[in-house]
Amino acid sequence: MFGSMLVPQAVVSIFGGGWADRLNRKMLIIVADAAIAASRLGLALFMLSGVDSLLLFGVISRSGAARRTRC
Known part of the structure; x- marks a missing residue:
């Protein structure tokens, strides 16, 4: 069970950090929240x-879009 959370997070963090530095943070948060809402709506x-x-x-x-922890 732990591997099902660790592997996707490790893969995304390798590439996601570089993309997050280059993209507009506000738009990135909006897109991430929209993806989370869409996945939860689909599940419902x-x-x-x-x-x-x-x-x-x-x-x-x-899936990466289903949960996100905000700091």
Whole structure:
């Protein structure tokens, strides 16, 4: 379970740091928040439609867009 969180974060942090330095921070936060909202909306729609796939829930909830910690 720990590896499912660690590997994507390690891969994204290698490239994400360089991109974050070059891009407009405000726009980057807006895009990240929109991606999080879209993934949560998708998950909610799947759950409301009766799809009960544990794999689907795991993929959406563990994706980089599903959770973000603000400092």
